[in-house]
Amino acid sequence: MKNSYITNLNLRGVDLGLLIFRIGISALMLTHGVPKLIKFFGPEELTFGDPLGFxxxxxxxxxxxxxxxxxxxxxxxxxxxxxxxxxxxxxxxAALIVHMPDGFGRQELPLLYFFGFLCIVFTGGGKYSLDFLISKRKK
Incomplete structure (x- = not known):
């Protein structure tokens, strides 16, 4: 029996996985960003926390x-x-300051996003990204 699924690194599979992960985690983040964008341009007075004093x-x-x-x-x-x-x-x-008093139940989602986007910082967009197309044209 061939163990290619365990030991063989298929770069096409890695790049496809990065694409799916990138789109999935970012699309889920948009469910938080779009309401904020609407509020940003809306008529209501801005009320938002200031955990870092900026x-x-x-x-x-x-x-x-x-x-x-x-x-x-x-x-x-x-x-x-x-x-x-x-x-x-x-x-x-969000996880370590804003939701710290609320307990892990409220920290879990921001921590999942934190680790997901931290992985993207290290991996980049992969082969199926505009970054790849731009870097390919420069060569």
Whole structure:
């Protein structure tokens, strides 16, 4: 019996896995980013936490950019590693500061996003990304 599924590294499979992971985790993040984007442009007065002392406007703007703009960039694989960094920061703050008093039940989701986007920081977008197409054209 061939153990190719255990020992053989299939790069096409790795790149396809990265594509599925990238799109999946970022699409799920958009379910948090889109409501913030709507609120950002909406008529209501801004009320948002300020866990790091930068001011609620800056904190909310950073969250919108991370959870919407960066998530869209990652879906397309554009500036993938750089786009994942604000999401790592946002999710670390959410898990370790904002939801710390609430217990692990409220920390779990931001921690899952944190580790997922941290993996993307290290792996990049893979072969099926705009980053790959752009780097291929430059060569």
């Amino acid at each position: 001011g609620p406007e800056f904190t909310f703007t950073f969250a919108v950019l991370a959870e919407f703009v960066c998530a869209v960039f990652i879906i397309f694989g554009f500036l993938t590693r750089f786009a994942a960094i604000p999401l790592v920061i946002t999710m670390a703050v």
